[in-house]
Amino acid sequence: MDFDAILGKLRDYSGEKISVRQLEDSIADERLIQRTQIRQLDTFRGSHDEIQSSLKIELNRFKALSKDLQGGGETHASFWSFLPWSKAPENSRRSVEDTLRRQFETSMFRMREAADFADRLEAARADLYDELDRLNQKIIDSSANEESAAEYVFELRELENALDLELEMRDPTSTESRTLQAKRDRTRRLLAEHTMKFRLYNTAEDRLVKLRENTRQLVDMIGHLQSDITRYVTAASEKLDLVSGQIQAIGAAADAASVMLELRESLQVMTESMNHATRFVVETQQYFRDNVDTMIGELNLYDEETEVALEFASAHNAALDDLDVDAVLEDFHKDEMLAAKIDALVPIEK
Amino acid sequence: MNDIRRLSNQEATLYCENLSAAIRAARLNQSFPKSRLLCASINAMGPDFHHGFRDDLKVDGYSGLPVYSEWTLLQADQQIAIQSLHKMKSLAELCEKAKTHENEIFTRQWIKRKYYENLKGAQFSPISQTSASLRGKRGATTAFSVVLDKLDVNSLFLRYSIDLVQNANAQALQLSTDEVALQSEALKSLVYRFASLDAKYTFITLGAIAGLRVEKVTKGTIGPVFFPGGKDIPDWLTGFVNTKGMVASFGVEIAATNIVESSSNDPLFPEHPNRISGDVNLDSKFSFFRDRKFAVEKKNVRALRSILEVKGYKSIVYGF
Numbered sequence: 001m002d003f004d005a006i007l008g009k010l011r012d013y014s015g016e017k018i019s020v021r022q023l024e025d026s027i028a029d030e031r032l033i034q035r036t037q038i039r040q041l042d043t044f045r046g047s048h049d050e051i052q053s054s055l056k057i058e059l060n061r062f063k064a065l066s067k068d069l070q071g072g073g074e075t076h077a078s079f080w081s082f083l084p085w086s087k088a089p090e091n092s093r094r095s096v097e098d099t100l101r102r103q104f105e106t107s108m109f110r111m112r113e114a115a116d117f118a119d120r121l122e123a124a125r126a127d128l129y130d131e132l133d134r135l136n137q138k139i140i141d142s143s144a145n146e147e148s149a150a151e152y153v154f155e156l157r158e159l160e161n162a163l164d165l166e167l168e169m170r171d172p173t174s175t176e177s178r179t180l181q182a183k184r185d186r187t188r189r190l191l192a193e194h195t196m197k198f199r200l201y202n203t204a205e206d207r208l209v210k211l212r213e214n215t216r217q218l219v220d221m222i223g224h225l226q227s228d229i230t231r232y233v234t235a236a237s238e239k240l241d242l243v244s245g246q247i248q249a250i251g252a253a254a255d256a257a258s259v260m261l262e263l264r265e266s267l268q269v270m271t272e273s274m275n276h277a278t279r280f281v282v283e284t285q286q287y288f289r290d291n292v293d294t295m296i297g298e299l300n301l302y303d304e305e306t307e308v309a310l311e312f313a314s315a316h317n318a319a320l321d322d323l324d325v326d327a328v329l330e331d332f333h334k335d336e337m338l339a340a341k342i343d344a345l346v347p348i349e350k
Numbered sequence: 351m352n353d354i355r356r357l358s359n360q361e362a363t364l365y366c367e368n369l370s371a372a373i374r375a376a377r378l379n380q381s382f383p384k385s386r387l388l389c390a391s392i393n394a395m396g397p398d399f400h401h402g403f404r405d406d407l408k409v410d411g412y413s414g415l416p417v418y419s420e421w422t423l424l425q426a427d428q429q430i431a432i433q434s435l436h437k438m439k440s441l442a443e444l445c446e447k448a449k450t451h452e453n454e455i456f457t458r459q460w461i462k463r464k465y466y467e468n469l470k471g472a473q474f475s476p477i478s479q480t481s482a483s484l485r486g487k488r489g490a491t492t493a494f495s496v497v498l499d500k501l502d503v504n505s506l507f508l509r510y511s512i513d514l515v516q517n518a519n520a521q522a523l524q525l526s527t528d529e530v531a532l533q534s535e536a537l538k539s540l541v542y543r544f545a546s547l548d549a550k551y552t553f554i555t556l557g558a559i560a561g562l563r564v565e566k567v568t569k570g571t572i573g574p575v576f577f578p579g580g581k582d583i584p585d586w587l588t589g590f591v592n593t594k595g596m597v598a599s600f601g602v603e604i605a606a607t608n609i610v611e612s613s614s615n616d617p618l619f620p621e622h623p624n625r626i627s628g629d630v631n632l633d634s635k636f637s638f639f640r641d642r643k644f645a646v647e648k649k650n651v652r653a654l655r656s657i658l659e660v661k662g663y664k665s666i667v668y669g670f
Contacts, residue, residue, distance in 0.1 A: 098539065108426045
């Protein structure tokens with residue numbers, strides 16, 4: 001075995017350099033990004049709540065208007081009072097055309113507001129896909145580095161065993177033996193350092209994968225909302241397009257009883273548009289309730305797990321700084337899962 | 351009757367430019383909706399203002415003006431711009447994203463931000479607005495002016511101005527403590543309904559209300575505008591409506607007690623407005639006058655004037 005060649009190898013890890021501090025910073029950065037995304041989702045929930053409460057008010061207005069058009073609560077005389085040849089036109093009620101137009105304008109505003117919301121969701125989703133790409137690249141880097149570290153740790157472990165065998169066969173006071181002991185110390189030092197790196201890359205990969213899962217969940221949630229709201233916007237805009245033509249065609253005649261049937265139809269169409277909106281907000285309200293809070297809970301759990309992993313890495317890093325290689329390696333040797341993972345990652349021919 | 355023409359953004363650019371130029375050239379007075387606001391609205395419907403955020407522009411084939419939903423969209427978009435701008439990324443960020451990202455949503459967001467910024471401080475013509483003002487007190491009576499601006503049933507933009515005098519016991523209008531004129535809901539509603547009818551009819555109907563005496567009803571109308579692809583273009587105007595050109599017309603109807611004789615100088619509505627005779631139960635007699643002016647490309651001004659003269663009209667023709 002070429003001891004010097006193995007010890008002289010310069011391990012070149014790809015991507016960002018790793019240390020406990022860098023890992024902490026990197027995860028903190030990623031969490032900040034994710035916290036911003038969750039906050040954005042929460043803002044969307046806020047916008048959604050506003051749309052919902054406005055819709056409730058409008059729906060009530062629609063009911064009142066429908067009742068008014070059906071003559072509910074009105075006497076026959078007052079129903080006709082708006083006609084110009086009525087004896088007392090000054091007592092007439094508000095113009096039906098005016099009322100319809102105002103309602104149409106409010107519905108149009110609501111539809112455009114929803115379309116604007118859908119655009120914001122689509123942009124947020126596209127941003128999240130970019131974030132997924134970036135996270136995946138970091139995961140690939142971490143995974144490659146983890147494999148590279150595992151390979152080197154494996155080699156160093158074999159080197160350590162070989163050095164132990166060589167040392168057993170020599171006079172411990174000989175120069176040759178002293179040289180081998182120095183190599184063994186160097187091997188153990190490198191073994192501790194690269195096992196540490198292996199653990200850090202392993203932790204980084206694990207944390208990034210969990211963040212990626214959260215990001216995927218966010219993409220799904222926003223995609224779900226966006227598709228729902230787009231469905232509503234498409235339906236509402238078609239109906240409003242239809243109804244604007246009707247309102248304009250009916251025009252001033254809206255105040256004549258002969259077009260009451262068409263008026264009711266216009267109102268019916270606008271009500272259908274409102275119903276789409278209402279159905280959408282009720283469904284998404286439930287969706288938000290089910291998902292956003294769960295997600296915030298999962299992220300809190302993620303933070304706790306990350307804290308434990310980083311504290312562990314931090315303790316080992318401190319031991320390495322104190323040149324307490326034995327303590328570090330002892331801990332790693334006890335970690336059967338880690339050892340198994342290293343073995344699993346190293347190619348069979350090794 | 352509606353016949354909607356969808357103008358592509360390229361067509362809409364020229365249409366909006368020409369229409370605003372025509373309105374500006376026509377030097378509209380107070381009988382018409384405010385031309386500055388109207389031009390601002392029309393310009394905002396053009397791609398130079400919205401940067402392609404809207405796909406097309408729907409124009410009424412008969413009136414030649416944008417249809418009701420276009421005015422409503424503009425109004426809605428402005429409200430949304432005010433509440434959304436602070437939630438959007440900066441223009442520089444969106445521009446960078448639009449240039450580097452393949453997803454079209456970022457280009458759309460960038461365009462939208464530019465459009466919203468244009469909308470934020472803009473002032474547009476209201477789709478419908480009514481106001482009243484005090485003209486003076488004459489003994490036990492009070493003189494008021496009522497004004498209604500509205501996009502009417504035919505997609506024509508109009509202003510109805512009514513000068514009336516109210517007796518002390520009538521309640522159509524009231525004065526607040528600081529002498530601001532306030533219309534009753536009933537009067538507002540009545541004027542709103544009459545907006546599509548002619549000034550003569552409104553004069554008679556309002557005059558029939560106890561306690562009110564109408565002195566003058568003026569109806570100023572923007573349109574019809576004859577544009578390429580429009581409907582019902584009179585034969586004598588078709589020569590001026592080509593791929594680039596349009597002819598805009600602006601009508602005024604006045605029913606008033608101080609007009610000596612009823613007459614019409616409106617080549618689009620040539621019937622003679624007969625004087626209303628004494629069979630209508632009004633406190634005062636009135637006469638009726640109808641006029642129309644035109645705005646056309648500068649190079650066509652002389653030709654249109656000649657045609658109008660031959661037809662016997664003294665209509666003013668402006669060039670843009």
